[in-house]
Amino acid sequence: MLNIDKIRHISFVKFLILFVAYMFFINYIFLFKGVFLGFLSGDTLSFSILLFALLSIFFLLLFAGVFCILLVPFLLKPLAIFLIAISSISAYFMQAYGVIIDKGMLLNVLHTDTREAFSYFNASLVLWLIFVTILPCVYVALVKISYGSFKNALRSRVKIALSTLASAAVIFALMSKIFIPFFREHNASTISVLLPYYPIYSGIRLAKSLAQKPLPFTYVADDATLTNDKKKILVLIVGETQRSKNYSLNGYAKNDTNKFTKQKDVVSFTNFYSCGTATETSVPCLFSDLKRENFSNREAKARENLVDIINKLGIKTYFFGNNSGGCKGVCDNLDQNHTSEHRAAGFDEVIFDEAKKVIKDANSTTFIVLHLQGSHGPIYYKGYPSKFKEFTPTCDTAELNKCTPDEIANTYDNTILYEDYLQSELINALEARKDKFEVAMFFFSDHGESLGENGIYLHGLPYSIAPDEQKHIPAIIFSSDSELLKRLKARKDESLSHDFVFSSVLGYFGVKTKAYEPEFDIFR
Structure with a gap:
């Protein structure tokens, strides 16, 4: 029988495991399309499966280490909800339309009118938002997380962060002769679909560019004159x-x-x-x-x-x-x-x-x-x-x-x-x-x-x-x-x-x- 109390009250370690599993799931676009298919295009199926498995383990460890450091008690819930919302919404449009959430795409979103926004609204999006965005966010908001004493919590957090990041570093070092050439060749197409990193990185870039002061106005043709008095009509059509x-x-x-x-x-x-x-x-x-x-x-x-x-x-x-x-x-x-x-x-x-x-x-x-x-x-x-x-x-x-x-x-x-x-x-x-x-x-x-x-x-x-x-x-x-x-x-x-x-x-x-x-x- 389902124990509701165990679902509503969990330790930080269990929450971290759930959160890392969620982020790993939401990154299937990166892991499957960006990595697995990338390897498969140039290698055998068995070789690609092996590399895919190793890289999956690498990112599970990396996610665990990074989120263990970031999800501190007073920031955990708002930060987790923010990361879930950003990652899940980005993932939907990435898998549905094959887009990348970069600075240019965010600028397009910023200038999208109501009519265009509603053109993307459909049953699949609604279901995705309910089950992949809203329900996980509600769970994070309502769940009670126990951290234990400050000393024990700090010791546990340091152990998890060091062990996972060290393990990830070892895997990367052992596989560097394969990983480094691959990421050098496919850097743009792989890193650009990594969630929640790339949408956040792109958002920061956009915010910086929007915050810049306007440049002084330049008259590029202040010397312009007409040298042809023949009457003309030109229609320029921008499709x-x-x-x-x-x-x-x-x-x-x-x-x-x-x-x-x-x-x-x-x-x-x-x-x-x-x-x-x-x-x-x-x-x-x-x-x-x-x-x-x-x-x-x-x-x-x-x-x-x-x-x-x-x-x-x-x-x-x-x-x-x-x-x-x-x-x-x-x-x-x-x-x-x-x-x-x-x-x-x-x-x-x-x-x-x-x-x-x-x-x-x-x-x-x-x-x-x-x-x-x-x-x-x-x-x-x-x-x-x-x-x-x-x-x-x-x-x-x-x-x-x-x-x-x-x-x-x-x-x-x-x-x-x-x-x-x-x-x-x-x-x-x-x-x-x-x-x-x-x-x-x-x-x-x-x-x-x-x-x-x-x-x-x-x-x-x-x-x-x-x-x-x-x-x-x-x-x-x-x-x-x-x-x-x-x-x-x-x-x-x-x-x-x-x-x-x-x-x-x-x-x-x-x-x-x-x-x-x-x-x-x-x-x-």
Whole structure:
């Protein structure tokens, strides 16, 4: 018969054993995916099992030693509850979507709106929170832990800490010829999934960066002048979460995702890469004069961006957004009458309609930026009207790991098809004004997306370890200038990126400034 009193009243040693066992369980993502599969990829099954077992023992001992030191009486309960909450919630999203809880991901969470947050809410998450987060936290809060006398408790704690940490050190030393090369090779992909270490480490890094004082503002193009008086209209479209791999214009064979724009004279760039793997980084970066290699959000906030420069030259500049995350500061200095922020209140056609009205009424050089909601996951099935549900069967849930790869791909492809239709309609509107204007459309995505390859979904992994699907993005240009199109077609397979956007737009409008770099001008 279950003895309730033994459950409600336990010694510190028993609590430590339970807590270490819980943390070991919650780290199965690290131990199985990060370590076991890592060894298995290059070695035999029996060898991998042996190393996995030894490393599991190593981490059990390490956890016991570290938590024995950290879980002191007056901090034990609040610290244990904090560690359980952080670890369990992180573990859910790591195993469900294959993400890493790094500084960038935490920044994305910080700027996530209610609508996007609720898109991740499902039955699996509720059950996980109840049984893996809430109930363990309640138990820690209610359990009575006996420590014994101060002298005995201290002696016991020192013995446990020294013996476990010493044993862990011995195992590591004996296996160093295997462990060290492995961790050197797989450091980023293994340590970054260790709980609760990495989320806490990332949170500290984020807090430090947010606490930094703003940098002095820099006018990067204070010498900017217009050298071209030809009337032009350029529509710059920033897509959301689209990857080059699923573009039929680039050879994708499963579904004809570009059946509308392929009827237009457009150039599709096959080797175009994003500045980041999440909107929070990519959007400020692509509008900045900074390049991906030296970009930081802190610096970008303290500098003129592309929209600021074009606007101050007297070119009519508009920013219409439907992205749930807003314009990320890019449109902050524009006249409010020239901006709109729908934040995914409806489908993207709402901002395309706004753009088409501006195009129709334009009487001088005009620059229009559209920031789409696009193919944002995990609820791809809500990213397009029902009449664009052309590729079936679809994945009509946010729990992507419950759908087949075919269902996920079809649903995702439907979002691309819908955006492709909107772009073709915009091209029609531009063509209607080419008698009085040189017109162009420049589309690219902010970043790509993983659709379950190797158990990874969505986006936002650190750039250095992110799969190609999260970085390799589509880019399409339409122009009424046939000579320009001819030059662009000759460059369609070149290695290009968001780094080219800033100078390309300046060059298109004939802006002369020290900030312009001709080698980064696609239109040149």
